[in-house]
Amino acid sequence: MTSKTSPLSPSDAAAGYCLDTQVGFLMRRANQRHLAVFAEEISDLTPTQFAALAKLCELGAVSQNALGRATAMDGATIKGVIDRLRTKSLVASSPDPNDQRCLLLKPTAAGWDLFESVAPAAHQITKDTLAPLNEAEQTIFLLLLEKLT
Amino acid sequence: MTSKTSPLSPSDAAAGYCLDTQVGFLMRRANQRHLAVFAEEISDLTPTQFAALAKLCELGAVSQNALGRATAMDGATIKGVIDRLRTKSLVASSPDPNDQRCLLLKPTAAGWDLFESVAPAAHQITKDTLAPLNEAEQTIFLLLLEKLT
DNA sequence: CAAAATCCATTGGTATACATACAAGTTTGT
């Protein structure tokens, strides 16, 4: 057997490694399933685009980078997302008179309408994603997820 | 207040929508943190590349698509991953004599060596990712994650 | 007040990730 002094030799660690039970792998698969659920319920927007639009509707008017921070996307990522939302005329941008560095973003009327019309589906997505768990498990899962953030 | 007969009108659903407590958003953030932990402990490989290499070391010799299924990646994705692992000389491919469509993949000696040398770090990554939870919570979290798959 | 440190948006590069389409090879149903 293995020596008791060292934690685990490389080859022992390799022998004991099982991808299918690792957090990272399980989280990736759980997320894959969630994305599939999302796509089935909301086809107009990707999950990321919906997150950006929802947060923008919640905040009203913010700069691009600020919206990125609020939605956990870096500057490069949020730019692409906003570009696509602008192409769809769901978001409008204007220079911030108080700070010439900033692009002030606001949802358009169409953006608001779309958000309101798909919000029920968004609730359903959360419900469907968590459907394999009973109610107590759902609560615990969300609690633990938040702790991991 | 709201009518009791309909579940939730669009605008009510929109008003009650909070991105920060949605499963999808929380999973994305938890995953972001995991990826950061991973990158800090293993810089030679991306999480996806490591998953493919680890699974290939476990299975010995499989076709590209079969490895994709075993690691939950579609054909297009696993191709790119294997291409990059081949560029690094960690994986070798040869035609399958039994099925001319298949590329038979095998880890190279360098691939085995790298896998064994980073396997301890992989265990550490799982540990660090779950560090915000106590032991009981970690067990529950992994259990619930598996149920969601 | 001027220099340093920050912040902002943008760009370029790399790496997933999935959908779709395709050609070549294999298996099935009849």
Add this chain to the structure above:
DNA sequence: ACAAACTTGTATGTATACCAATGGATTTTG
């Protein structure tokens, strides 16, 4: 045996996602 259905690897296109670098604007500091 042979056409239909399926599988495999590949290619293309779109959408995240992050890092690093850049240039312009603002704030902090010395």
